[in-house]
Amino acid sequence: MAGNNLIGYLPKKTPIHQLSGFTKLLCFLMISVVGMISYDTRFLLALALFSVILFRIARISYREISFVLKFIAFFSILNLLTVYLFAPEYGVTIYGTRHVIFEGIGRYTLTQEQLFYEFNLLIKYFVTIPPGLIFILTTNPSELASSIHRVGGSYKIAYAFSLALRYIPDIQEDFRTISKAQQARGTELSKKASLMKRVRGNLTIAIPLIFSSLERIETISSAMELRRFGKKKGRTWLLAKPLKRNDYLALVLVVLLCSAGILLLFVNGGRFYNPFR
């Protein structure tokens, strides 16, 4: 059978998997927010290193996330190009100096400041997204819902989200069956066929897939309604775990890390670290 190319919870026994979902969500949110605010290259690099270490501890292999990483890489490069296209001298405005590498055509100059700024942007992507991946890959979907609820999110949205994640494997299985059934009727989906044919072939799979997924949604939503989901404002959780020592340790560590980021805001007198002065 084909490997999992989408992300989803993979049960493993590592310290990160055993942390409460609440802790992981809170840490993820803190790191993401600080990572988004700060443009301090040193800090961002430190956070990136921290993420790499976390991936190691959580024993997440490159294979499991390669698809998502490529996806992120594609969009960040697209974004970087767009930034340059619309504001080729934005770095100059930010850092207040202008070290030209290449004069270029018209307004499209290349400056050290712009390069440095875009480099910062790039690491930001790789700092803010991995904690989210770690959270999703190491948190049991049912705990996911309760954690979102505990940090103040709507439990309905949280539940919808976790159910969606839960159904990814089922839908993948459906996709495989449908695709095999279509191949049995002569729809060529392998690399032997031309791109056009493959696209058209995959579209034929989409229709039964959508119908069988809609059917799933209908059944599950009436089953939930009959069991009184969504009537009350709040909800209790049978398996909500109290925080353990490791949870507190993780929270303290992340709070310290984030404080360092915030402290740097004051040291730098703003969001940017400026090596040009």
Next chain:
Amino acid sequence: MIEFREFTFQYDSQAEPTLKRINLTIKQGEKILIMGPSGSGKSTLGKCLNGIIPQNEQGSFTGSLTINGKTFSESSIYDLSLDVGTVLQDTDSQFVGLTVAEDIAFSLENEMVEQEEMRKAVNYWSEKTNLLVQLEKRPQDLSGGQKQRVTMAGVLIDETPILLFDEPLANLDPQTGYEAIQMIDQLYQSQKFTTIIIEHRLEEVLAAPIDRVILMDEGAIIADMAPTELLKSNLLAEYGIREPLYISALKRAGISLEALPDLTQVDQLVSPAIATALAQSQGEFKPVIQKNDALLSLDRLSFGFGDELVIKNIDLTLYHGEMVSLVGHNGAGKSTLSNLITGFYPLQTGDLLWKGRSIANESIKERADKIGYVLQNSNQMLSKNMIFEEVALGLENRGVASEVIQEKVFETLKVCGLYEFRNWPISALSHGQKRRVAIAAILVLEPELLILDEPTAGQDYYHYNEMMTFLRKLNQRGITILMITHDMHLMLEHTQRTLVLKEGAIIADETPANVLSSAVLVASASLRETSLYRLAKNNHLADATGFVSAFIQHEEGPYGGE
């Protein structure tokens, strides 16, 4: 108490009322079976009780319906859920919790019950439903019977005074279905809640006592009587419900049912008079001619996911023109086996021979030219809007000329009884018709062997008969048929050979009657002894298996046999 008064209901999307002038009273503590063919309105009746109608499925109504003092249409699903607990069919698609415990506790979580109290309730109900050791597991990983008990426990935990079971036997193998009916009865005896079972499989439900049977047809109540009364009447045959086989046997033997006080328990139907009459009625069994023209052979086939072997060293030959049933408990490897034959899964060890030549290296598409595979879920096979397009798809992919396509598609549609519908959208078809479109889409490719996964699952007796008559017609045209099934009647009446799969190995390859009269085989395939066999055995007939075979062969009459 539930009270329907002149209650008529019509869906907004329908031209005619689905329920017509229903008058029905169900008292607290009764155990009721609501029965009827597909489209009789029995499911709609259930949806009126739990509030799905009119909240989620709109329509108009006249007359009145009150449920424990709550008025229909003024009470929401939420309000009614405090009185009516619903166990839906198709357990697989309704699990919301990641573990069994969470799934059972789901409604309490929604009611914001404290953790401690929830734990107690979960423990109490999981003990009642024999699930204590499964609490930590994922519901998806359980057996069919356990899954259903999880769903039941999740509803029972609310302790509602009324319990509604919507087709509790669908998707269950005979043994598990029997256990489910016993479990429902046991809970009913200890808790005394009103129990309403919606089902079309009469014989199976009657395995435990029922107070009243409500027979519905075309939206109206035809009969409201005790089960024995119903069995004595001719209503079942008249309204297309399968009569229990032992009742048919008694009637055939000319035994007057009037004098018998209780017809629901086959074990009580024992007397010298019955024994004599049965023995005299026993017909002659003509052995089926053995086929010997090998079509498909499996040669020491083994297959596994990871280290675990799912298929273990299977040797098997299917002969040209056979109609064979493949049975086995859930997870025995039935679907895996067909996936290996069709090439959906790659071969690991062993070989596949088609008319003596290996097809192990052929692709899915090449094998599909000879072997057609019809999935259990027709929705997974249908990808076009119109019936004609769907059936034509395979031929178009082969690059057949359009005039030839039209000719072949029309011919296939005629065989499948779908010709009148050729320009219909698939979405307008019923479940059974969709299944036939799926079969037509495969048949048009002219396979010599047809593998069908649960061809009659979820269909009432009328559609079941229609489907089987159709498949036998195909078989007579020379197509070899292999059916994966849980249905004992199907194997007994429509196949000549039964393969029993247990934990990935074939443990028996016999006539269906022999399989069903062997206690060991019946237990390992999660089947049940048929009532017919019990009747013959209890009355000490000399050759109970022979009696069953002869009876079935005789019953087959209308379908012609050979």
